[in-house]
Amino acid sequence: MTKELLKGNEAIAEAAIRAGVEAFYGYPITPQTEVLEHFSKRMPEEGRVFLQAESEIASINMVYGAACTGARTMTSSSSPGISLMQEGLSYIACSEVPAVVVNIMRGGPGLGNVQPSQSDYFQAVKTTGHGDFRMIVLAPANVQESIDCMVLAFDLAEKYRTIVMVVADGAIGQMMEPAELPPMRPLRSPDERPAWALTGANGRKNNIITSLYLGAENLERVNDRLQAKLSVIKKEEVRYHEYETEDADLLLVAFGTMGRTCQSVVNTARAQGIRVGLLRPITLWPFPEQRIAQLSEQVRGVLVVEMNAGQMVEDVRLAVEGRSPVSFYGRTGGIVPLPDDIYPELQKLDKETAVPPAKN
Amino acid sequence: MAKGMIVIDEDRCKGCTLCVPVCPPKILEIVEGRFNAKGYPPVEVTDMEQCTGCAVCAMICPDVVFTVYRQKPQPKKAA
Amino acid sequence: MSGCDIKENMELVYQRPNSLTANDTHYCPGCTHGTAHRLLAEVLDELNIREKTIGVAPVGCAVLAYNYFNVDIAEAAHGRAPAMATGIKRIRPDNVVFTYQGDGDLAAIGTAEIVQAACRGELISTIFVNNAIYGMTGGQMAPTTLPGQVTRSCPSGRNVQDTGYPVRMSEMLATLPGAAYISRQQVLDVKGIRKTKKAIKLAFETQLAGLGFSMVEVVTTCPTNWHMTPHQAIEWANDKMLPYFEPGDKKVSDEVAALIKRK
Numbered sequence: 246m247t248k249e250l251l252k253g254n255e256a257i258a259e260a261a262i263r264a265g266v267e268a269f270y271g272y273p274i275t276p277q278t279e280v281l282e283h284f285s286k287r288m289p290e291e292g293r294v295f296l297q298a299e300s301e302i303a304s305i306n307m308v309y310g311a312a313c314t315g316a317r318t319m320t321s322s323s324s325p326g327i328s329l330m331q332e333g334l335s336y337i338a339c340s341e342v343p344a345v346v347v348n349i350m351r352g353g354p355g356l357g358n359v360q361p362s363q364s365d366y367f368q369a370v371k372t373t374g375h376g377d378f379r380m381i382v383l384a385p386a387n388v389q390e391s392i393d394c395m396v397l398a399f400d401l402a403e404k405y406r407t408i409v410m411v412v413a414d415g416a417i418g419q420m421m422e423p424a425e426l427p428p429m430r431p432l433r434s435p436d437e438r439p440a441w442a443l444t445g446a447n448g449r450k451n452n453i454i455t456s457l458y459l460g461a462e463n464l465e466r467v468n469d470r471l472q473a474k475l476s477v478i479k480k481e482e483v484r485y486h487e488y489e490t491e492d493a494d495l496l497l498v499a500f501g502t503m504g505r506t507c508q509s510v511v512n513t514a515r516a517q518g519i520r521v522g523l524l525r526p527i528t529l530w531p532f533p534e535q536r537i538a539q540l541s542e543q544v545r546g547v548l549v550v551e552m553n554a555g556q557m558v559e560d561v562r563l564a565v566e567g568r569s570p571v572s573f574y575g576r577t578g579g580i581v582p583l584p585d586d587i588y589p590e591l592q593k594l595d596k597e598t599a600v601p602p603a604k605n
Numbered sequence: 606m607a608k609g610m611i612v613i614d615e616d617r618c619k620g621c622t623l624c625v626p627v628c629p630p631k632i633l634e635i636v637e638g639r640f641n642a643k644g645y646p647p648v649e650v651t652d653m654e655q656c657t658g659c660a661v662c663a664m665i666c667p668d669v670v671f672t673v674y675r676q677k678p679q680p681k682k683a684a
Numbered sequence: 685m686s687g688c689d690i691k692e693n694m695e696l697v698y699q700r701p702n703s704l705t706a707n708d709t710h711y712c713p714g715c716t717h718g719t720a721h722r723l724l725a726e727v728l729d730e731l732n733i734r735e736k737t738i739g740v741a742p743v744g745c746a747v748l749a750y751n752y753f754n755v756d757i758a759e760a761a762h763g764r765a766p767a768m769a770t771g772i773k774r775i776r777p778d779n780v781v782f783t784y785q786g787d788g789d790l791a792a793i794g795t796a797e798i799v800q801a802a803c804r805g806e807l808i809s810t811i812f813v814n815n816a817i818y819g820m821t822g823g824q825m826a827p828t829t830l831p832g833q834v835t836r837s838c839p840s841g842r843n844v845q846d847t848g849y850p851v852r853m854s855e856m857l858a859t860l861p862g863a864a865y866i867s868r869q870q871v872l873d874v875k876g877i878r879k880t881k882k883a884i885k886l887a888f889e890t891q892l893a894g895l896g897f898s899m900v901e902v903v904t905t906c907p908t909n910w911h912m913t914p915h916q917a918i919e920w921a922n923d924k925m926l927p928y929f930e931p932g933d934k935k936v937s938d939e940v941a942a943l944i945k946r947k
């Protein structure tokens with residue numbers, strides 16, 4: 246396959262189509278509207294289902310309906326729209342039907358603005374919706390990785406009968422980069438559906454899909470099952486990227502666009518003699534806590550860089566467990582830090598954690 | 606001979622009494638002092654011989670208590 | 685079971701429809717949800733579509749409807765059933781899809797979803813159970829509560845200056861071109877029950893013929909939260925609800941009219 250110049254949002258949509266998505270339901274919201282528009286053009290071309298819903302609430306519930314039939318389905322939105330979807334996400338998670346959701350993050354809170362941010366980390370990882378559950382959260386750092394994450398998302402969603410959310414900041418959604426799309430997967434026939442799916446009780450007992458379990462013992466059993474599933478996911482599906490960590494004695498931790506920017510910071514720092522490495526989580530959940538714990542024994546300081554007021558840094562601190570100091574640099578409001586903004590913070594950490602020379 | 610017959614699934618009955626006034630021959634009654642497994646006083650037929658199999662009881666009943674039978678149409682006698 | 689032995693020359697005239705499970709319902713004595721369920725099930729049997737039907741249950745007294753309908757069925761979030769049904773029908777157009785919703789589910793929190801589903805002409809059928817109150821949560825005001833009606837959240841009676849007038853959903857949705865068949869019926873008496881069943885059947889025939897969105901609003905009783913006996917409740921519904929919520933067909937598209945003619 247050849248590389249093409251692709252816009253993030255369009256690449257995300259096209260990657261989903263190649264991965265075999267059968268139904269897209271969504272609503273316009275900046276900075277992800279191109280996802281919806283690309284689907285509106287391509288899904289009819291491929292004979293698949295596209296519908297612009299009346300709201301994000303309707304979108305996630307249409308996804309829920311289609312997911313109950315065992316179809317490959319997704320929606321896409323941005324921060325305030327994802328807030329509206331939280332009820333639906335909780336229902337989908339408890340019902341254990343597979344679904345994929347994309348969040349192209351923008352400045353918040355509230356109506357905020359349409360510039361890029363990473364301030365939905367807590368929303369995606371900690372507070373997706375009411376109740377005890379987690380989604381698998383993938384955080385690509387560029388257009389190619391966004392494509393790869395979309396294909397992975399559908400596979401993981403179906404493997405575990407869970408929600409996979411792909412979070413990319415608005416910059417990734419809007420930027421254009423050379424990237425390679427995967428080949429088109431053959432579409433399943435409507436008869437190829439899992440045994441639990443709602444397809445019509447033709448010659449079998451009827452299937453019921455619900456998230457209502459009256460009776461505490463019943464609901465505890467369901468929760469135990471969900472937690473057991475999450476334990477398996479935690480063990481098997483952690484993904485991250487490391488850069489120059491082998492001999493590092495300082496560590497940068499950043500995801501998405503900040504991960505990419507921090508790679509430049511590593512290069513600059515190394516040229517100046519600072520032995521810094523980067524750990525870039527790709528799965529925000531399950532979080533690469535084990536690897537960060539390991540690295541925290543190796544380094545004398547950790548700098549976490551995010552486009553928010555400090556969200557992932559809390560999980561980094563939990564993983565580091567006090568083994569080394571953890572600093573934070575973040576910008577809010579849609580500001581995208583440049584390497585020159587981040588490097589002085591690394592220099593500060595380097596100075597603060599410097600080992601004093603041995604006295605003679 | 607009765608033209609109809611109903612079978613009452615007594616334990617489904619909630620004693621709501623909606624069937625009592627609509628039965629044309631008025632042969633349905635909630636008997637006080639007797640209770641089904643749910644703790645409701647169920648409906649009973651007072652005189653099955655009067656039943657016409659009209660199935661109005663089955664139509665008004667929210668709980669599918671009644672199964673209704675009716676005499677098959679008899680062939681006309683030759684003149 | 686009480687009753688005599690089945691005589692040889694008798695035929696079965698009525699039994700529980702196949703599309704209704706044998707489960708006892710949790711509905712109150714005299715609650716006409718049971719009647720509405722039964723009529724819907726009878727229609728699915730008569731049209732022989734049980735095995736290709738997918739239902740969507742609401743939040744409300746009928747939240748456990750998935751235990752009563754013998755079809756593939758999903759439980760929706762409050763008000764979202766028409767959106768779920770849309771998601772299902774769009775990806776599985778050969779299935780028959782219905783929603784069964786109460787007045788809070790459809791006319792309060794779910795107003796956007798039902799209006800937009802009707803607007804789009806979604807090929808789904810909705811049974812809308814109107815009992816002028818919120819039953820499941822213990823009897824609060826509904827969008828269909830009548831002026832002056834006392835409920836737990838308007839203990840002095842509904843004040844229209846403050847909370848507006850009850851909403852007539854059937855008339856409202858009938859204004860939409862996407863709505864092919866909208867009817868309001870009642871299950872308060874045998875005549876009404878017969879008409880309700882006819883309307884429900886036509887709603888599903890509308891869907892099967894691909895003619896547009898169909899809905900049957902069913903005026904029902906809530907003896908428990910109206911603080912009445914089942915008979916008093918029927919009387920109150922007759923006297924007070926039917927003058928405001930008039931039964932009758934509110935929308936019969938030309939194609940549906942042609943369908944009726946062909947029957």
